[in-house]
Amino acid sequence: MFDLTSLTARRSLRGAAVAAGLATAAGLAQAHTGHGTHGLEAGLVHPLGLDHLLAMVAVGVWSVFALPASKAWQGPATFMLALVVSAVLGWSGVTIPFVEHAISLSVVLFGAMLVLAARPETRQLPAGLGLGLIAAAASLHGLAHGAETPATGFVTYAIGFLVTTAALHAGGVMAGLSVRRWLGQHTGKLLTGAGLGLGVAGLALFSQI
Template identity: 45%
Template sequence: MSLRKSLYALALCLAPALAFAHPGHGEHGLAAGVLHPLTGLDHLLAMFAVGLWAAQQQGAARLALPCTFVGAMLLGGLLGFDGVQLPFVETGIAASVLALGLCVALAVRPPLPLATAVTALFALAHGIAHGLELPELSSPWAYAAGFVCATAALHAAGYALVRFLPQAAAPLVRVAGLASAGAGVWLLAG
């Protein structure tokens, strides 16, 4: 690389980023809703695990688990917007990381009513946490749309990973579930 190109590159790196000239705009509404599940390890692991677990299921459970999670999470978010606080929400979220990770690691296939009930309970805890953390001056509807879309994307990513990997990679999915369960233990201990 020539000296001239090096100086241009250095100047570019040292110049202020205009996109960051007025911070705070990305912390409201839709962007905040999208970022919330993606930037919290507990939310990210649980929601990705739902997609992994759904892909390990058969029949209606493949769609029922992620749809149940999104619906119950949205209900929890609405409760959180109204200020409803349930005890042990954070513990429930950490427990969801552990339990969903174990479900993936063991590739369990419980009866559909049990699987959806457990999924809904965990999703409600995640939703209440989302709702209670609504940024000031944000539109609750835009924020909800953001966390619903991000959650659905995490479910879809987990599902796609399992469905499109060769069958020989199935043990790796179980290892990912075990790692998630380990993170759940760490979150519960912390």
Template identity: 50%
Template sequence: MKTSRVLSRAAAALTLATVAGTAAAHPGHATSLADGLAHPFLGLDHLLAMVAVGLWSARALPAARRWQAPAVFVAAMLAAALAALGGVALPGVEVAIAASVMLCGVLVALGRRMSPNAGLALVALAALAHGLAHGAEAPAGGFAAFAAGFVAATAALHGAGLALAVRAQRLPALAWTVTGAALGAGGLAMLAARL
């Protein structure tokens, strides 16, 4: 099956699943390494945002810089998780996470039309919301193992997005715009459900 068809079908399926009501992976966390590894796979908010960062990296950044967006995301997410663990709290984190999915969809749709540095700043902004949720819901006693797991799983999802995008590099710009729009629509559906 053509990569463009696979990409379009995956984006449509993710959007439909989101609209159907699968929600956030943040109602509460356990604290083991296994829990951390599983966590990013438990909600579409994580899946969509993490894979989108990988897609955008391969689409918008030169090959030698593709590692930067996943690294920025992971670093900002971990910093925010540690801040939340230390007591930093912001209202509306779940709304911000839904908005981050929309933002990641916009990044994918825009691709190279946005400067890499601006895109990396937006990736970091999206990561902050995810990190705040992780840190706020994990007790200090088991945070290190949990954090190691969610960092590894997040990096794996970024890698999956990168691998998919590298295979799909020759797709027309319209396919990327549609994929980004589908990701953004998934985020918009989540946002509507959380408001």
């Protein structure tokens, strides 16, 4: 049993407050095509769209549980590399049909990956496969970012969305580390719940497009 006055509970409450703040920012930002932001500002707010936000935090959490501790950085690094390469392609005019639908489904994908990471007997998803799925999903997000580059230019916009992406990944990693440290045997249940929640959220986002 956990005492709500304990350090763990207080950290959980602070984490929930941060998550709520990010979700509010996402709703206010409406970081998709045509919302009138420019350059660095546009880049900073674009990843706060709920589909992007959930995916990027999930990558950080998954990396903590599915990769060796010394290699947990590889998930976020893979995402960011694929993100910037595909953003250049999107900026150049490359696109695919139904990219927003695919981005929503990437949230479902990351939910499934968290569920797998929560189960010791199935945690051995090959690291290469997991990173490959992350790169594929990041490419979808990058195409959307690049296609929505404001007229003020790509470089400052790219800096902005990479900064926010890195912050969201870091938040996911810190959340994963905190869960592992403080929840012990309850970690699997929480990860499973989070994964299922991501799946539901992704399907809900898909249905709204």
